[in-house]
Each structure stands twice: as structure tokens, then as C-alpha cells.
Amino acid sequence: MIDMDRKLGRWRLRVWGLVINLVANAIALFGIVAVVEGGSPALLIIGATLTVVCVAALAIPPRSDS
Amino acid sequence: MSDAPAGDARTRYPIADSIPRETLDAEVARLEALASRPLPARLWGYVKLGGPGFMGAALTLGAGSLTASMxxxxxxxxxxxxxxxxxxxxxxxxxxxxxxxTCRGGFRVIREQNRRHGRIVGSFLTGIIGCLAVAVIFNAGQVSLGTHLIESLGGLAGVSFPTLVTAVAYAAITIWILLSYGRGGSRGTRFVETFMKVCIGLMLVAFGVSLALVGVDWGAALRGTFVPWLPPGGEGVDLFIASSAAAVGVMDWVFLHYAGLARGWGPKHEALGRMDIGVGLFLPFVVVNLLVIALFAGTFFGSGLAAPETAPELSRALAPLLGARGAEALFFLGFLAVPISTTVGMSLAGAMALHEALGWEPDVRSTRWKIAILLPQAGLIGAWAANPVWIVIVIAAFLSLSGNVVGWSMYLLFNDAAVLGEHRSRSYAWNLGIVLGITLMNAIAIVYVMNRLGWWFG
Known part of the structure; x- marks a missing residue:
């Protein structure tokens, strides 16, 4: 299991996860607009996949030894 | 916390200080006795002992959420x-x-946010924008609905009230309730909680009776409740995001926390707190909204009747369709409980948040508390005019852009061993629910920016 409370640069991994999730959500929403307007689903697929990965990682609770 | 027994992690909150220790201990003893009772008796016991959850439901069931449902x-x-x-x-x-x-933290959340994540996140985004500004600005919509309903009730009795009279009546009721909070040991707080429970009961009875008169298409209602459907295209995405945003937000979180502290909740109250969320907040919110949707689905949808756009107009358009005059009066009365209880809840949340944001200790007898709790009465202007549009736009912008950041802050506190020790998150499922909620709030912020830039569906 990843230690989401390990420090990476300025912040903990958990904080980076929140930031990346926000970016992923934005990509997915741009993707939805593109699909509804008849464009390519590529952005939606990338954004949605990244969102699922971030959500799954952020849900990991702190380790018992933290 | 000098008089707290050993091992009691109850957080000191001045509003709870006036509650005698024996009262709090007796409540804990009743909770312990309830734990071994059969489920129905336990649930009823929790309903009687609960309060902050019901107050949260009454706060959330306001003019905005019910207009969306109508x-x-x-x-x-x-x-x-x-x-x-x-x-x-x-x-x-x-x-x-x-x-x-509330029960295990041993801290007051806005102050802890200030310590861990800075004053911009704690005092400003959570306290001032998420609670106080919402209470002051959005109370105008509650007043507008409330005064129109008092006027409609008067009309049924053949009396025509001038706007000034309806505004004064609305202010008198809400101020009387508000100034009772925290007075006389736990009596004042329990009085306000009971008032909120009665308001919810009134909504359930009024909308339930109205629905019984109008009739329900049970098949369509069951399908609508359990089978997801959205209008096609961008409208569906917009509708989903807007409905989710209207449900539970920063003010509800903060209010539940401080209302629990004001009741003197400690570690042994956590089970009661969870039941209060389920029975006091979740159930009433869902049932009242479902009743309102069904009521307007049964009368306006597919009927060819034009549905107005605002809550007062919608309620006036619906009332005659109920047939009996008594039913009209009951509908207006139940509907009046919506803005009144929301004004009370928002004013309390705003006052608590302002005190925390500025580092003041709340003293319900002080002039400062009374001014803080009455600030949302500025919304009385709503009796004569619609919301001042530019202020609403500015606050809505801050709210849309900051709700998710406040959510991040709460999630990080919950997952921080330095904050909660052994009571930090240990559950993947619980964290997953929180993160999904935060993701939705991210979407609200992003869609707000995209709308402003004209990038969101035309």
C-alpha cells in the first residue's frame, strides 16, 4: 500500500493527490464538453482514468505507524 | 475543561459551559442504556436526544433547495x-x-484549520465566506419567500397585510427563536432544536397531505427514485452538478460540528451524532424533497400548465390545485416552516463562524453575539426587493471556488495523525466517500470558471 503521508518536495503525497485530482477533473469536464459537441473522447478518457486513479489513491487511510 | 472527568475528551465550547455537568452525565447514562435496547426503542431514543442533525436538515431545507425541487x-x-x-x-x-x-477531536475546527492550513482556509474561506457571507446574503431569499407566504396565509383569511407587517412578523419570529439559543443551561438550545424538529414535522405533514390530495403515480415515482436519468447533453451535467451543490456544503459541515459542541458532545456521543445525521438530517432532507418533487410532478408536469420560476410564485400557483381551502392553508403553513427554520439555522451558523474566524469566545448574553446573530436580518430587504445581484454574484463565485478547498482541508485534518491521533481515518470506504464528495465540489468550481469563460455548453 502506498504511504500517502510520505513527503514529496513541498507537500505530502496526499496533498499532491488532491491537486492532481483537480487537474484530472478539469480534463474530464473539458472532455465531456468535447464529446457532447461531437468531438473526440480522448480528453474524457484521459481525465476520467486519472480521476479514478487519484480517487482510489486518496481513499487510502494513513498507515497505522504514521 | 477543568471540571471534565478524567478521560473525557470533551472540547470546551463556551455555549456548552452553562449546561450543568449532571445534565451531561445523565445524557451519557441514557445513551449507554439505549445501546442495549431493541432497534425501534433505540431509534426513538436517538430522535429524542438528537438535535444538531435536525437543525442541519432545517438549515439545508431552504428556499433554494426547495425551489430546485419544485x-x-x-x-x-x-x-x-x-x-x-x-x-x-x-x-x-x-x-x-x-x-x-466534535466528539473525539478535542479541538474547534476553524481554529484547527487556522493552525494547520492557514487563516485564509480557516477563518476566511470556511468561516467568513462559507458561513457568514452565505447567511447574510442568502437570507434575503428566505425572507422574500417567508413574507410572501405570510401574505398568502393572510389572503386566505381575507386579510391583506402590507409588506412592512409581514417583514416585521418574520423578523419577530426568527429573532425570538435565535435569542433563545444557548440560554438557561441546555434549555435554550433544546428549545431551538425542538422548534427545528417541529418545523420539519410541519413540512412533512403539509407536503404529505398535499401530495395525498394530488395523488401519486407510484410506478413513475419508484422509477424516478431508483433509476438514474438526466436530460440529454449539457443540461443533464448542469442539473446534476447544481443539485449536488445544493445538498450539503461548508455551512452544513461547520454548523453540525459547532452545534454538537454547543450540546457538550464528547466521545460517548459519537454514535448519537451518526444517528442524528441519518435520522435527523438525511431522512428529513430526502423525504421533504421527494414529496415536493412528486407534488409538482403530479400537478404541473405534462399538464400544459405553465410553471412559474420563483418559489413564492410556484407555491401560489400550486395552492389552488389542492382544492380544499384548509389544504391550501396547511400547504402555506408547512412551506412557511422552510424559510423560517433556514433563517434560524443560517443565523446561528453565521454567528458561530464569525466568532471562530475572529478568535472571539461566544457568549450568548453579550452584545457582540446578539449583533452577530442578527446580521442576517439585513436580508429583510428581501421583503421588498430581489437579492442585490452583484453581491450574490461575488459571494457565489467565492463559494463555488472555495467549497472544494475547504473540503480538502477537512479531509487532510481527518487523515492527519498529528490532529486526531488514534481517531484519524482508518477506513478506505469512509475516505472514498469523502474524496468522491470533494471531486464533485471540484467539478462545481471548474464548471463555474468554465461558465465565466464561456467554455461550458454554449
Whole structure:
């Protein structure tokens, strides 16, 4: 299991996860607009996949030894 | 906390200081006795002992959320009912976090945010924008609805009230309730909580009776409650995001936390707090909204009748369709409980948040508390005019852009061993619920920016 409370640069991994999730959500929403307007689903697929990965990682609770 | 027994992690909150220790201990003893009772008796016991959850439901069931439900029923029939339980259901994960902070944290959340994440996140975004500004600005909508309903009730009795009279009546009722909070040991707080429970009961009876008169298409209602449906294209995405945003937000989180502290909740109250979220907040919110959607679906949807756009107009348009004059009066009375209880809840939340944001200790007898709690009465202007549009736009912008950041802050506190020690998050499912809620709030912020830039569906 990843230690989401390990420090990476300025912040903990958990904080980076929140930031990346926000970016992923934005990509997915741009993707939805593109699909509804008849464009390519590529952005939606990338954004949605990244969102699922971030959500799954952020849900990991702190380790018992933290 | 000098008089707290050993091992009692109860957080000192001045509003709870006037509650005698024996009262709090007796409540804990009743909770312990309830734990071994059969489920129905336990549930009823929790309903009687609960309060902050009911206050949260009464706060959330306001002019905004009910207007959304009325319009949804009139435009889409029963089809969007599923969004109600889903959106508030997702909000319950964060509400459970607030109960954990209250009962096990040993801190007051805005102050802890200030310490850990800075004053911009704690005092400003959570306290001032998320609670106080919302209370002051959005009370105008409650006043507007409330005064119109008093006017409609007078009309049924053949009396025509001038706006000044309805505004004074509205202010008198809400100020009387508000100034009772925290007075006389636990009596004042319990009085306000009971008032909020009665308001919810009145809504349930009034909308339930109205629905019985109008009739329900049970098949369509069941499908709408459990089978997801959205209008096609961008409208569907917009509707989902807007409905989710209306359900549970920063003010509900903060209010539940401080209302629990004001009741003197400690570690042994956590089970009560969770039940209070389920029975006091989730159930009433869902049932009242479902009743309202069904009511407008049964009368306006597919009938060819034009549904108005605002809550006062919608209620006036519906009342004559109920047939009996007594039913009209009951409908207006139940509907009046909506803005009154929301004004009371928002004013309390605003006053508590302002005190925390500025580092003041709340003293319900002080002039400072009274001024803070009466600030939202500025919304009385709503009796004569619509909301001042530019202020609403500015506050809505801050709210849309900051709700998710406050959510991040709460999630990080909950997952921080330095903050909660052994009571930090240990559950993947609980964290998952919180993160999904945060993701939805991210979407609200992003869609707000995209709308401003003209990038969101035309």
C-alpha cells in the first residue's frame, strides 16, 4: 500500500493527490464538453482514468505507524 | 475543561459551559442504556436526544433547495428524484467526519484549520465566506419567500397585510427563536432544536397531505427514485452538478460540528451524532424533497400548465390545485416552516463562524453575539426587493471556488495523525466517500470558471 503521508518536495503525497485530482477533473469536464459537441473522447478518457486513479489513491487511510 | 472527568475528551465550547455537568452525565447514562435496547426503542431514543442533525436538515431545507425541487418536478416529473438521496448521501461522509471532530477531536475546527492550513482556509474561506457571507446574503431569499407566504396565509383569511407587517412578523419570529439559543443551561438550545424538529414535522405533514390530495403515480415515482436519468447533453451535467451543490456544503459541515459542541458532545456521543445525521438530517432532507418533487410532478408536469420560476410564485400557483381551502392553508403553513427554520439555522451558523474566524469566545448574553446573530436580518430587504445581484454574484463565485478547498482541508485534518491521533481515518470506504464528495465540489468550481469563460455548453 502506498504511504500517502510520505513527503514529496513541498507537500505530502496526499496533498499532491488532491491537486492532481483537480487537474484530472478539469480534463474530464473539458472532455465531456468535447464529446457532447461531437468531438473526440480522448480528453474524457484521459481525465476520467486519472480521476479514478487519484480517487482510489486518496481513499487510502494513513498507515497505522504514521 | 477543568471540571471534565478524567478521560473525557470533551472540547470546551463556551455555549456548552452553562449546561450543568449532571445534565451531561445523565445524557451519557441514557445513551449507554439505549445501546442495549431493541432497534425501534433505540431509534426513538436517538430522535429524542438528537438535535444538531435536525437543525442541519432545517438549515439545508431552504428556499433554494426547495425551489430546485419544485422546478425539477414541474419540468422533468419524477425522473430526477434519485439525485436527492444520492447527493445528500454523498454529503453524509463529510458530516460523519464533523461528528468525529466534535466528539473525539478535542479541538474547534476553524481554529484547527487556522493552525494547520492557514487563516485564509480557516477563518476566511470556511468561516467568513462559507458561513457568514452565505447567511447574510442568502437570507434575503428566505425572507422574500417567508413574507410572501405570510401574505398568502393572510389572503386566505381575507386579510391583506402590507409588506412592512409581514417583514416585521418574520423578523419577530426568527429573532425570538435565535435569542433563545444557548440560554438557561441546555434549555435554550433544546428549545431551538425542538422548534427545528417541529418545523420539519410541519413540512412533512403539509407536503404529505398535499401530495395525498394530488395523488401519486407510484410506478413513475419508484422509477424516478431508483433509476438514474438526466436530460440529454449539457443540461443533464448542469442539473446534476447544481443539485449536488445544493445538498450539503461548508455551512452544513461547520454548523453540525459547532452545534454538537454547543450540546457538550464528547466521545460517548459519537454514535448519537451518526444517528442524528441519518435520522435527523438525511431522512428529513430526502423525504421533504421527494414529496415536493412528486407534488409538482403530479400537478404541473405534462399538464400544459405553465410553471412559474420563483418559489413564492410556484407555491401560489400550486395552492389552488389542492382544492380544499384548509389544504391550501396547511400547504402555506408547512412551506412557511422552510424559510423560517433556514433563517434560524443560517443565523446561528453565521454567528458561530464569525466568532471562530475572529478568535472571539461566544457568549450568548453579550452584545457582540446578539449583533452577530442578527446580521442576517439585513436580508429583510428581501421583503421588498430581489437579492442585490452583484453581491450574490461575488459571494457565489467565492463559494463555488472555495467549497472544494475547504473540503480538502477537512479531509487532510481527518487523515492527519498529528490532529486526531488514534481517531484519524482508518477506513478506505469512509475516505472514498469523502474524496468522491470533494471531486464533485471540484467539478462545481471548474464548471463555474468554465461558465465565466464561456467554455461550458454554449
Amino acid at each position: 422546478l425539477s418536478g414541474a419540468r422533468f416529473g419524477y425522473k430526477t428524484m434519485w439525485m436527492i438521496w444520492l447527493s445528500v448521501g454523498m454529503g453524509t461522509f463529510m458530516l460523519a467526519v464533523m461528528v468525529r471532530f
